[in-house]
Amino acid sequence: MPAVRPQVLVIDDEPQIHRFLSPALDAAGYEPRRADSGQEGLRAIALWSPDAVVLDLGLPDMDGKDVLKRAREFYQGPIIILSARDREAEKIAALDLGANDYVEKPFGVGELLARIRAGLRQGALAPVAGGVVTVGEVVIDLDRRIVTRAGERVKLRPKEYEVLACLARNAGKVLGHADLLKTVWGAGHAADVQYLRVVIGQLRHKLEADPAEPALVVTEPSVGYRLEL
Template sequence: MTAVRPQILVIDDEPQIHRFLSPALDAAGYEPKRADSGQEGLRAIALWNPDAVVLDLGLPDMDGKDVLTRAREFYKGPIIILSARDREAEKIAALDLGANDYVEKPFGVGELLARIRAGLRQGMLTPVAGGVVTAEDVIIDLDRRIVTRAGERVKLRPKEYDVLAYLARNAGKVLGHVDLLKTVWGAGHLHDVQYLRVVIGQLRHKLEKDPAEPALLVTEPGIGYRLAT
């Protein structure tokens, strides 16, 4: 019996992207699907409900961020943005609208496949509200508000726990600075990125094996942070 392969929908108007990505996705064990415009992509998402979507922002009929916004009204799977737009504001806007990750063109296929795998894992593992999230030897019990490392309980300050819990509830997903600041500190602190950096630094010292080379609380330069599960 033939195994069902995860479907990956690529929404991009550049034929060379499809010629490059389709065989790479196929070789990696996925079933590639193609859409060449925003409207076609939205129809394809509704029709196939793919396991993951790779979405270009520069589409011929509509902005990719509008596709993202409309897709999020009915699609819960991972959406990875693939775009030549390298401005930090574009990345933050896409992540705030519900994208799981952002890869700049030109890109390496290995990196994109890794981001797709991370997105698929996130869809399987991320809890909606409570539950337990495990990242290496760190266990975050969101229901009981308990964090342990290598079996030992870790004492966290309230803001440290709030930041870690929000990252845990979205494990594997990149969360923007603004999103984290608004959730933990409130709308009046959207520009106080230094607060966030201090808390992330404190969490790394308490949870990472090597705080100078963090493997759990990963920085996405210019964008935000993610918890690597």
């Protein structure tokens, strides 16, 4: 019986992208799937539950970030953004909404395949340790993905929660910038410290009594961050 090949869904309205990517994915050992619009892509994710998704932001019926946001309500697999939008704000917005990686057009197929492999590895190796971590007024329920402060639920964006959960699983230990970036954003972003600084700042505003003098998420200069016990 032949081995089951991982399915990769490509959501893009450019026919040439599919003509280029489908044979490349097939040759690399994946089963390519195709969607030409955002709504078609969401239906395909729900129907096939692919192993990975490659998503264009410039779709004809809806913005790709809206597709990403809706997909993350029910799909946990890796989503790699493929887009001609190269502004930093677009990248940060997509990553904050739950994208695993971001590849700019024009792109090399070798790079995209490497990003897909990294996303699949990240999903397979995702930590499963749960439990509840309490730091002062902040309670982080890792099993239920719920964070409260002084008994009130705190609404976190996906990347904010993932960074906090990583720190909580290693509470009291310093986690380096590169380790956090690779765990949350993927190996391709190990040097993108600005992503991490933005998320840490957002977490401090939501969790700290005085964000200007953080006592919960503590900076280790030039090294990384620690969740203070």
